[in-house]
Amino acid sequence: MGDYKPQEIEAKWQKRWEENRVFETESDPTKKKYYVLEMLPYPSGTLHMGHMRNYTIGDVVARVKRMRGFNVLHPMGWDAFGLPAENAAIKNHTHPRVWTNKNIAEFQRVLRRFGFSYDWRREISTCEPEYYRWNQWFFLRMLEKGIAYKKKSRVNWCPKCCTVLANEQVVNGGFCWRHEDTRVEAREIEQWFLKTTAYAEQLLEDLKELEGGWPDRVIAMQRNWIGKSIGAKVWFVIDEGSDSSGAESQASAAKTVGAKAPTPERKIEIFTTRIDTIYGASAVILAPNHPLVAELVASKAEDSEAGRKPGHYTAEGRSRKLAEMKVSSVKGEDIATAEKDGFFTGRYAVNPFNEEKIPIWVGNFVLMEYGTGAIMAVPAHDERDNEFAVKFGLPIPVVVSRVGETMPPERAEILTEYGMSVNSGPYSGLTSQEAIERMAADAEKGGFGNKETIFRLRDWGISRQRYWGTPIPVIYCEKDGLVPVPDKDLPVVLPANPKLTGEGQSPLATDPEFVNVKCPKCGGPARRESDTMDTFVDSSWYFYRYCDPHNEKAPFDPAKVAYWFPIDQYIGGITHAILHLLYSRFWCKVMRDLGLVKHNEPIGRLFTQGMVQKGGVAMSKSRGNVVGAEEMAQKYGADTGRIYTLFAAPPEKDLEWSEDSIEGAWRFLNRVYRLVDRRANSLKSTDSAKARKEPIYTEKEKELLRKAHQALRRVTQDFEGRWHFNSAIAQIMELVNAIYAAEPLEEGVRPEVQKEVLELVTLMLAPMTPHLAEELWEMLGHANGLWTVNWPEFNTELATEDEVEVPVQVNGKVRGRVTVAAGAAQEEVLEKAKADAGIAGHLDGKALRKVVFVKDKMLNLVVG
């Protein structure tokens, strides 16, 4: 007899698993496969119980699937490039590689301490040239296909990261995803992009394949992010004649545009989803950084209303106003809440549908990044336009009324819904939907517009002006221009000893040995690209590399990937709902088009687990509320930590850490241990199979086996179906309680039945508390490890109750219960119910009008 000593037990079994290479897997097309994966960690800080919850869920699934006979791939690796490593290295005067590798060693040690069933031979680290050379290889393929391209554009700059961010890395309407208190700034920088927009339609369309397998909200978030809008573009011709007093400036402007006379029509292209409201347009409004604005503003057209009406200025006033607006837009002031602002350019444009001249304005609420950077303002039917029009005194003509209303609605109401067109020339009387169709078609026929679908999704900006990332493999030659690094020269390795300052310049650019190269084409002097890639490139395809982690000739062997993919179950935090998961889907489609993979989507099922919180907020080092994984393992053992996180809440919900509740988990495991320990010796040589071969059961045996198989049925369902680990554990607890209640087992329960029941407890616990289960299994006299044992089949017959207690309702209220043999017919139950004094009292003197009977479940007597 001994105590449960998790420290000893856990070390012992981890060693055995390793010696027996229990978790090592090879692809084998003759076996059914299962690929379960947790998102790879960024090795920084300490592993806390929030991480462990994630890995525990994955590990339970991996172990259950193994017990069910699947060939299971369950790997682990490190998202090892990234800014924190570089910043920490600067701070501590060390090298990012040193800092990172130290963390990796630490992470690995703690993960091993928890006994997760990883195939460690497949471990990858994205900062190794063996890995990132394939980032470069993929980049070159994308360059060839025109998917990777370089352009100068307005980008998001985080002053703290000192680098550009992708749109997906800008959160909360303008803040850095790493520094949630820091606003991003707009900068004009030349950088590399991957053309995610080329896949916008597919990324949206294929979300349908993911329905059912991915959480609804992740699908919704991606759909939202891609942001498809179906509408039309319409061209408004700029009225040149209106600029009577600006001939001089117009001539100079004409130089950049074309000949003055005959003036080729210059147009402002607007995008709208409501072309049906175009008769109600009272202005064209441009984004402050729209390319035409500078020129329109510079024209000398004086505004006769200048100074008398809001938004009207002289030419100088307009320039000043524009400069002001640009400054606030660069600062990234909160555009969602900022007051509408703008000014009249002094110029007009012609509505192509009714030839009406309407003023051209500049407005702070029009975004260059969306649509065409220009809109038509329809103040009667759009809230924002209305606000603008009211502030600046623009007319508000009504062109839509509710269907069935003969008179246009009062102007006070802004009708944004569909209705019926009014005051819209030949389109009056059509429904909005009809008008949209007809008018878009007519615009196309008339040559002044077309149907158009636009997306909110932007191309993925991947250039980063930092050191600790994958060098972008291109060279700039004075003679040959942009030259890709030839495949044979890959990898382009990071220089070993960079000068890291953390200031806004690519560290690689300061290293002459790295930068100065010979042009691969002409051999002349050339410069290397000195930016590195966004680290989300690394994580966009890493799960493919696990299938073939040491391949030196290719990113992976397509045959191996074809066997393992798609990922059967991916597990991670909701944080990556857009970033990592969208990029990964994009990468998969690119690889498919390169002929490397055959599937459209890399991840079949996605599970987003809840956070582990303490004090109501997620555990994080900076908040100082972490429960360290290692301390936890030292105090209670890994198994207690594992079962606690599984039991305390369903896996998709947030979990508030409770020191009291973990004591409960610890007590439970001790209870199980004692149960086995107190009779381990006497049962060692007992053959539990005998219990199954000679099924002559005493009442007590029957009762125990029934409980055991009922639990097994529920636990099996909970593991296979919706991952109700908490209720699975509750079932096992009930069984354990029942065994305690049946003590002393020696009275009335044969040894083989005792052993059978204890083995079932052990096997059910095995995926969740694998160390303890192995130990119990051994204590029960088994020399083979649990890894050789299959998941037990539950026996319906054993699980079935002989007798059931049927609640009896009178008029829908439970008034009593009768005990009958399972499966008893209505007549029998009814008879017993009538005989029951308590129930009879409620029936007294009333006519029985209806009887509802559900076998073994309930009897309802309707009287009255």
Added chain:
RNA sequence: GCGGGAGUGGCGGAACUGGCAGACGCGCAAGACUUAGGAUCUUGUGGGGUAACACCCGUGGAGGUUCAAGUCCUCUCUCCCGCACCA
């Protein structure tokens, strides 16, 4: 504003396709064993009510469907998350 989700005891949470609401655990209370116990075992524990039953109320709120509603329908309130002057 748009989209997604959640409201059940003192707490975490159960309840498969409508069929005994509160499984299991924590906490709390009582008892047993003990020199002692913050160990272990047993019992009790939604609220009201009763000597004890009976009975009444009860899954955010208001209606509805049904023999029967935490579960389905309509309306509504609160909270959390994501996106957001997206034209």
